[in-house]
Amino acid sequence: MDELRFDYLFENWREVLVMAGDHLRLCLAAVGLALVVAVPLGMVAARFRGLTLPILSLLGVIYTVPSLAFLTFLIPTPLGIGRDNALVVLTAYAQLFLVRNIVAGLRGVDASTLEAAQGIGMTPWQVFQRVRWPLALPVVLAGIRTAFVSTISLATIAGWINAGGLGPLLFNGISRDQPPMILAGAVAIVALALLSDAVLRVAERWTAAARAQRAGAR
Amino acid sequence: MELLADAWRYVLDNPERVREAVVVHLQLSLAALALAIAIFVPIGVLVSRSGRVGAGLLGAVAAVRVVPSLAALFLLYSVMGTGFEPALVALTLLAGPPIVINTDAGLRNVDAAVLENARGLGMNPFQVFARVQAPIALPVAIAGVRSAAVEIVSSAALAAFIGVRGLGIFITSGLTLDRYEVLLVGAIPITLMALLAESGLGLAERVLTPPTA
Numbered sequence: 285m286d287e288l289r290f291d292y293l294f295e296n297w298r299e300v301l302v303m304a305g306d307h308l309r310l311c312l313a314a315v316g317l318a319l320v321v322a323v324p325l326g327m328v329a330a331r332f333r334g335l336t337l338p339i340l341s342l343l344g345v346i347y348t349v350p351s352l353a354f355l356t357f358l359i360p361t362p363l364g365i366g367r368d369n370a371l372v373v374l375t376a377y378a379q380l381f382l383v384r385n386i387v388a389g390l391r392g393v394d395a396s397t398l399e400a401a402q403g404i405g406m407t408p409w410q411v412f413q414r415v416r417w418p419l420a421l422p423v424v425l426a427g428i429r430t431a432f433v434s435t436i437s438l439a440t441i442a443g444w445i446n447a448g449g450l451g452p453l454l455f456n457g458i459s460r461d462q463p464p465m466i467l468a469g470a471v472a473i474v475a476l477a478l479l480s481d482a483v484l485r486v487a488e489r490w491t492a493a494a495r496a497q498r499a500g501a502r
Numbered sequence: 503m504e505l506l507a508d509a510w511r512y513v514l515d516n517p518e519r520v521r522e523a524v525v526v527h528l529q530l531s532l533a534a535l536a537l538a539i540a541i542f543v544p545i546g547v548l549v550s551r552s553g554r555v556g557a558g559l560l561g562a563v564a565a566v567r568v569v570p571s572l573a574a575l576f577l578l579y580s581v582m583g584t585g586f587e588p589a590l591v592a593l594t595l596l597a598g599p600p601i602v603i604n605t606d607a608g609l610r611n612v613d614a615a616v617l618e619n620a621r622g623l624g625m626n627p628f629q630v631f632a633r634v635q636a637p638i639a640l641p642v643a644i645a646g647v648r649s650a651a652v653e654i655v656s657s658a659a660l661a662a663f664i665g666v667r668g669l670g671i672f673i674t675s676g677l678t679l680d681r682y683e684v685l686l687v688g689a690i691p692i693t694l695m696a697l698l699a700e701s702g703l704g705l706a707e708r709v710l711t712p713p714t715a
């Protein structure tokens with residue numbers, strides 16, 4: 285049994301940091317793109333009860349497709365190998381967490397609160413924008429956090445099709461038989477996942493606190 | 503469509519290779535799932551019955567969940583070398599979090615009044631657990647096993663990177679050789695296995711869920 289050696293990480297921490305930045309950019313782009321799809325999809329799924337189960341089931345099936353296979357299926361398409369392919373796959377996987385929580389958040393808003401908002405003369409759009417969406421936001425943010433952490437993990441595998449990020453540390457470490465390089469990659473990915481989770485948790489608490497304060501000021 | 507036909511032709515031309523890859527893939531997945539159930543269900547039971555220690559263990563399990571499957575596989579490669587055993591260890595560990603979390607949640611969510619009734623009927627603690635609490639918790643625990651099984655089948659494909667000759671090898675060699683049809687020989691059965699594990703265990707979950715009164 286070889287011992288774990290951290291020398292690669294210590295000697296090349298600048299490079300590892302640059303790769304981590306690249307990894308983060310890929311994940312931010314993917315989750316950003318995923319939100320553009322998930323917000324309208326979640327609103328539709330929350331509004332029409334008959335569509336909720338079919339939409340969530342379909343997203344569940346997509347999530348079940350193994351990531352290596354999913355990346356592979358897109359290789360013969362015009363997306364080919366590289367960042368575009370990875371972006372599509374990561375966006376698709378993130379849908380389940382995002383849509384599920386958007387539906388739960390929007391549905392979770394108390395009906396009497398919405399009625400009260402209508403009662404004071406708000407238009408449907410105002411009810412949505414000023415009351416329903418802000419109240420749903422903490423649950424939506426929790427979904428974004430889960431989606432982001434899972435995207436960080438999945439983006440590692442996308443390194444195999446030249447999508448950049450931290451994955452190449454693992455793959456090059458294997459092909460050159462350099463365990464310290466693998467260790468550097470693994471440590472950096474886990475650190476990035478834990479850090480993102482912590483930052484997004486703070487954001488969740490912060491929005492909840494800000495809302496409580498505004499409510500108190502009224 | 504033509505690509506599919508080419509993939510099928512590859513399977514017909516190399517039946518031995520494909521058969522061996524399917525066998526290795528299934529062996530690895532089933533062994534990891536069996537090991538994970540044997541190790542992590544008891545841990546889940548333990549967690550549900552011990553207050554503060556349980557909470558600590560659950561925290562540790564949640565941390566394991568953050569480790570990407572690829573990183574887990576490659577880390578075990580760097581300490582154990584290539585082959586079946588490091589992959590088996592990695593997949594078993596990856597299956598831990600969903601099993602522990604769901605076993606604990608299932609057991610903990612059993613109504614206290616139901617357990618009290620069982621005790622009132624004169625059951626001893628073991629009987630209360632085996633005849634009342636465990637059967638009620640079973641569907642939730644199986645949901646955990648389902649997530650674990652899907653994770654294992656997916657990650658077994660990644661094991662090709664550390665030298666396991668399961669279905670993942672068609673994906674890795676297909677890309678190296680630039681042959682799309684070989685890629686599909688790996689990707690299609692892996693996807694079907696994952697969907698089968700998901701739907702099969704989902705069915706077991708529904709069958710075992712007691713009808714709500």
